[in-house]
Amino acid sequence: KTPLKQAATSHSVLTEIQPDCQPLTTPPKPKEILPADPWTPTSNLKMLISAASPEIRSREQRRELSNNTREVLQAKHCLQEHLSGDEYEKSQPSRKEKSLGLLCHKFLARYPDYPSTAENNYICLDEVAEELNVERRRIYDIVNVLESLHMVSRLAKNRYAWHGRHNLSKTLQALKKVGEENKYTQQIQMIKKREYEHEFDFDGDRNEEMARSCGSNEHSEMSFVELPGMEFRAASVNSRKDKSLRVMSQKFVMLFLVSTPQIVSLEVAAKILIGEDQLEDLDKSKFKTKIRRLYDIANVLSSLELIKKVHVTEERGRKPAFKWTGPEVLPNIQDTKLETTSTTCPPPISESITSKDQCSKNLFPSRGKQNFTRHPSLIKLVKSIENDRRKIQSAPTSPVKISASTDQNLSAFPSKMAQVPAIAKHQLEGQSKKAKEEMKMKLSRSALECNLSSPEAVPKPEPPRTAAPSQQPALAQPLGVCPPSHSSVPPVILPHTHSGVSYAIYLHPSQAHTVTTYSPSFMLQTLPCANITGIKSINSKVLNKITTEEGDNQIATDDPTKSLTAKDRPTRKSETSSQRCLKRSQALQENNLIKRYRSDEENLDTSLTFFPSGYLIPLTQCTHGNKAGFSDKEKAGICSLQHTTYSSPIASVIPVTASELKAVNTPLNIMLSPTSIAAAPVLSNSCLTSSSTSSAQSSSVLNFTLQHVGLIPAGVQVPANPVLQHMPVSSQPENVSHSSENMNLQEEKVSKNTLQLLDRGGSSGNYSAVIPLQQPCVPKELQEPPTVTENFFRTPGGPNTVSSLSANSDGTDRISQGTLYIPQRKLEVSED
DNA sequence: TGATCCCGCCAACGT
DNA sequence: ACGTTGGCGGGATCA
Numbered sequence: 001k002t003p004l005k006q007a008a009t010s011h012s013v014l015t016e017i018q019p020d021c022q023p024l025t026t027p028p029k030p031k032e033i034l035p036a037d038p039w040t041p042t043s044n045l046k047m048l049i050s051a052a053s054p055e056i057r058s059r060e061q062r063r064e065l066s067n068n069t070r071e072v073l074q075a076k077h078c079l080q081e082h083l084s085g086d087e088y089e090k091s092q093p094s095r096k097e098k099s100l101g102l103l104c105h106k107f108l109a110r111y112p113d114y115p116s117t118a119e120n121n122y123i124c125l126d127e128v129a130e131e132l133n134v135e136r137r138r139i140y141d142i143v144n145v146l147e148s149l150h151m152v153s154r155l156a157k158n159r160y161a162w163h164g165r166h167n168l169s170k171t172l173q174a175l176k177k178v179g180e181e182n183k184y185t186q187q188i189q190m191i192k193k194r195e196y197e198h199e200f201d202f203d204g205d206r207n208e209e210m211a212r213s214c215g216s217n218e219h220s221e222m223s224f225v226e227l228p229g230m231e232f233r234a235a236s237v238n239s240r241k242d243k244s245l246r247v248m249s250q251k252f253v254m255l256f257l258v259s260t261p262q263i264v265s266l267e268v269a270a271k272i273l274i275g276e277d278q279l280e281d282l283d284k285s286k287f288k289t290k291i292r293r294l295y296d297i298a299n300v301l302s303s304l305e306l307i308k309k310v311h312v313t314e315e316r317g318r319k320p321a322f323k324w325t326g327p328e329v330l331p332n333i334q335d336t337k338l339e340t341t342s343t344t345c346p347p348p349i350s351e352s353i354t355s356k357d358q359c360s361k362n363l364f365p366s367r368g369k370q371n372f373t374r375h376p377s378l379i380k381l382v383k384s385i386e387n388d389r390r391k392i393q394s395a396p397t398s399p400v401k402i403s404a405s406t407d408q409n410l411s412a413f414p415s416k417m418a419q420v421p422a423i424a425k426h427q428l429e430g431q432s433k434k435a436k437e438e439m440k441m442k443l444s445r446s447a448l449e450c451n452l453s454s455p456e457a458v459p460k461p462e463p464p465r466t467a468a469p470s471q472q473p474a475l476a477q478p479l480g481v482c483p484p485s486h487s488s489v490p491p492v493i494l495p496h497t498h499s500g501v502s503y504a505i506y507l508h509p510s511q512a513h514t515v516t517t518y519s520p521s522f523m524l525q526t527l528p529c530a531n532i533t534g535i536k537s538i539n540s541k542v543l544n545k546i547t548t549e550e551g552d553n554q555i556a557t558d559d560p561t562k563s564l565t566a567k568d569r570p571t572r573k574s575e576t577s578s579q580r581c582l583k584r585s586q587a588l589q590e591n592n593l594i595k596r597y598r599s600d601e602e603n604l605d606t607s608l609t610f611f612p613s614g615y616l617i618p619l620t621q622c623t624h625g626n627k628a629g630f631s632d633k634e635k636a637g638i639c640s641l642q643h644t645t646y647s648s649p650i651a652s653v654i655p656v657t658a659s660e661l662k663a664v665n666t667p668l669n670i671m672l673s674p675t676s677i678a679a680a681p682v683l684s685n686s687c688l689t690s691s692s693t694s695s696a697q698s699s700s701v702l703n704f705t706l707q708h709v710g711l712i713p714a715g716v717q718v719p720a721n722p723v724l725q726h727m728p729v730s731s732q733p734e735n736v737s738h739s740s741e742n743m744n745l746q747e748e749k750v751s752k753n754t755l756q757l758l759d760r761g762g763s764s765g766n767y768s769a770v771i772p773l774q775q776p777c778v779p780k781e782l783q784e785p786p787t788v789t790e791n792f793f794r795t796p797g798g799p800n801t802v803s804s805l806s807a808n809s810d811g812t813d814r815i816s817q818g819t820l821y822i823p824q825r826k827l828e829v830s831e832d
Numbered sequence: 833t834g835a836t837c838c839c840g841c842c843a844a845c846g847t
Numbered sequence: 848a849c850g851t852t853g854g855c856g857g858g859a860t861c862a
Contacts, residue, residue, distance in 0.1 A: 095860050098838065125851090137840070140853055157846085157851070244854070266835095289855060295837055320835070836861070846851070 098134075100296055104142050104303035106132050111162045121162040122155060141245065145300035148249035172257060172329040179254030184272065188259055191271050248273055248290075249297045256307065256324035265312050265321035266294050298322055 096102065107128065115121045125143070129136040143160055146152045150167040152160045179185075251273050255264045270290040301307045306326035311318045 095836090095838070100837075135840080136851085137853075138838085140851090144853075285856080291835095292837065292856075293854085295835090299837085834862090838859075839857090841855090843854080844852080847849090
C-alpha cells in the first residue's frame with residue numbers, strides 16, 4: 001500500500017485523453033484558468049468516476065457549468081499531446097497540472113456538496129489517491145484542510161466520511177467566534193502597524209513590547225475547533241497531532257472571518273499563525289515554512305471557492321493575499337443552543353469524563369511546541385472514547401450510535417440530527433452565492449428559524465442527555481428565542497445544548513487564557529482573553545486603505561490626518577490582558593505563558609483572568625456570564641475574577657434578533673451586534689496590580705459568580721434581560737463612555753444592547769472602553785480614530801484602567817474598524 | 833527574481 | 848515491524 005508513486009501513467013493518461021472531445025479552443029490560455037475554474041480539467045475524471053459511483057453524479061450535476069476556460073485548459077492538454085510526442089511527454093508534468101488546487105478540484109468533484117445523509121459517503125484514501133493518481137501524501141493535505149472545515153471527518157484508518165458543506169456554515173460560525181475571541185482582529189492590526197513602523201524604529205523596547213503583545217495575542221491559540229454541533233469530531237482519531245495543517249487551516253479561515261475587508265495577506269497570516277513561539281524575528285525559515293503551508297491550505301480553500309487570490313498593493317509593494325469569497329458567516333445563529341433542547345446544562349463545573357476528553361484534546365494542542373501532550377491518562381480516556389465513537393460513527397447513517405455513546409457521544413450525535421436543519425440552511429447558502437446579499441438576509445433569518453425549529457426534533461440523539469433532562473433544556477430554549485442573535489453564546493456557557501449541535505469546544509490552550517469548562521457534553525470553551533494589544537499610536541503612518549476590486553474595502557479610509565490627530569500617543573500598547581483560566585491540568589502545561597509574561601509590567605496578564613471576554617455570552621444565559629460559564633474556573637481557582645470589569649462589556653450583548661441587528665447596524669453602522677459586542681471584552685488590565693480595584697471588583701466578581709450560579713439555572717428560563725439588569729448595576733458608576741452618547745440612537749433601537757454598552761464603561765476604568773462605536777455614530781471627536789483607539793487601548797495609568805478591545809464585529813465590519821481604528825494602510829487589492 | 837508550491841524524506845503514531 | 852499520517856523544507860517552476 002505504500003503510496004504508489006504516481007504511475008501517473010495509466011490514470012493520468014485516461015484522464016487526459018478523454019479531454020479530446022472538447023472543442024479545442026485556443027490553446028493558449030491555460031494558465032490562469034486553473035484556479036478559477038476548477039472543474040473542467042476534472043470533468044473527464046468525473047465522467048469516469050461518475051460511472052463508477054452514483055454519488056459523483058450528483059455532484060456533477062451540480063456543477064453544471066464548466067467554464068469555457070476549463071475547457072481551454074483541457075484543450076491545451078490535448079493539443080500538447082497531439083502536437084507532438086515530445087511535447088506531450090513534457091506536457092504531462094506541467095507543474096500546474098499537478099497542483100494541489102487542481103487535485104483538490106478533482107477530489108471535490110467526486111463528492112456532492114450536500115450529500116444526503118442517508119448515503120454514507122465515505123472516502124477511502126487509498127482509493128482516492130489511486131484514482132487521482134497522486135501520492136497519498138497529497139490527499140492528506142486536502143483532507144486535512146477539509147477536516148478543519150468539518151467537511152470530512154475521519155472514521156478510521158484509511159477512511160473518512162464525507163459531509164460536504166452541510167456543516168460548513170456552522171463551522172464557519174464557530175471559527176469566526178473563536179477568531180473573535182482570539183482577537184485576531186487586533187492581532188492583525190498590530191502586525192500591520194508593526195510593519196509600518198517596521199524596521200525603522202528599533203526600539204528594543206518597543207519592539208519587544210510589540211512582540212510581547214503580539215505574542216500574547218498570538219498565543220491565543222486554540223486547539224482544533226470542533227464542530228459546532230454537527231458532527232462528531234473528526235478529530236477523533238487523530239492523535240495528537242492535530243497540529244498544524246488542520247489547526248492552521250482553521251486559524252487561517254478565522255482571519256478572514258474576522259477581518260473586515262476579508263482580505264488576508266499571507267504575510268500577516270503567517271505571522272499570526274506563528275504566534276506561539278513568537279520570536280518572530282528569529283526565524284525566517286519558520287516564517288517561510290509557514291507560508292508554504294499557507295499556500296497549501298489556500299489552494300484547497302480556493303478550490304472550495306472560499307477564497308481567491310488577490311494581491312494587495314501597499315506602499316511597499318504588492319503582496320500576495322487572499323480574499324474571502326465564501327459565504328458570509330452569520331453572526332448569530334444560535335445554533336445549537338436552540339436546537340438543543342437539551343439536556344442539560346451540566347453544571348459547568350462538573351467535569352465529566354467526557355469533558356476530560358475534550359480537554360485533553362485541547363490541551364495538547366498548541367503551545368509549547370514542546371511536547372506537551374496530554375496527560376497520559378487523558379489520552380487513554382480519549383482514545384477509548386474515540387474508539388467508541390468511531391465505532392459508532394462508522395455506522396454512519398444509522399442512528400444507532402447512541403447506544404455506544406457516552407455522554408460525549410451524545411453530543412456527537414446530535415449533530416447529525418441537527419444536520420437536518422442545517423442542511424436546509426446550507427442549501428440556502430448555496431443559493432446565496434448567486435444572490436448573496438439577498439440571500440444573506442434570508443439565510444440569517446432562515447437559519448434562525450431553522451435553529452429554533454429544527455433543532456433536534458429528533459430526539460433520539462441523545463439518550464443520555466435527554467434523560468437528564470432534569471435540567472432544563474430550558475436554557476437553550478429560552479435563549480433560543482431571543483438569542484438568535486448571539487449565536488455565540490452557546491459555546492461559552494452553555495454547555496448544555498448539546499444538542500448536538502451545539503457546540504464545540506474550543507480551547508485555547510495556548511496561553512492561557514483559556515478557560516475551559518467542561519461540561520461533559522459540550523464544549524468547552526476557552527475564552528481567550530483578550531489579549532489585546534493595544535494599538536500604538538496611530539500616528540501618522542497608519543491608515544491604509546484597502547481596495548479591492550470590488551471596492552469592498554473602502555471602509556477604513558479615514559484620513560490619515562485624522563489619525564494624526566491621535567497623534568502621539570506614544571504607543572500605548574494595550575496591555576494585553578490575558579486572562580486565563582486554565583484548567584489545572586492545562587495550567588501546568590502552560591509554560592509558555594510564563595514566558596510571555598515577562599511582561600511583568602503588567603502582571604495583568606496573569607491577573608487578568610479572564611473571562612472570555614470576547615465571548616459572547618449569551619446574554620440570556622449568562623450574563624456576565626462570561627464567567628458564568630466558567631464558573632468552573634473558579635473551582636479551578638485559576639481564573640481570578642478580579643476583573644470585574646469585564647462584566648460590563650459583556651453585558652452589552654443583547655438579544656436582538658439578528659435581523660434586527662442587521663437592520664439597525666447597517667444603517668447606523670453601529671456595531672451592536674451582540675457578538676461583536678460581547679466580543680469586545682473589556683478588560684481591566686491592571687487589575688492585579690491594582691489591588692484597589694480589587695475590592696470592588698471582587699465584589700463584582702462575586703456577583704457575577706452568583707449570578708451565574710443563579711443565572712444558569714435561571715438563565716434557562718430567564719430571558720436575557722436579566723442580564724442586562726445586572727449589568728447596570730454591576731457596572732460602576734464611573735464610566736462614562738463618550739460613546740454612549742453616540743450610542744444612544746442605537747441604543748434605543750437596540751435598546752438592550754445599548755444600555756449595556758453604556759455600562760460598559762467599565763467599572764474601573766476611566767476610560768471605558770466603549771464598545772466599538774461606529775464612527776458614524778460617534779461624535780466627532782470620538783470619531784477620530786485615534787481617539788477612539790486611545791480609549792480603548794489606553795490604560796490610563798492606573799490600575800484601574802480598562803482596556804477594551806473591540807472585538808470584531810461579527811457582522812459588522814465597520815464597527816470593528818471604527819472601534820479599533822487601527823491604521824490601515826492603503827492597500828489595493830488586485831486579482832491576479 | 834520573487835512567488836508558488838511539488839515532491840518526497842523521514843519522524844511520529846498506530847496497529 | 849510495518850503501515851499510516853503528516854511536518855518540513857529543498858529546490859524546481861511559474862510569472
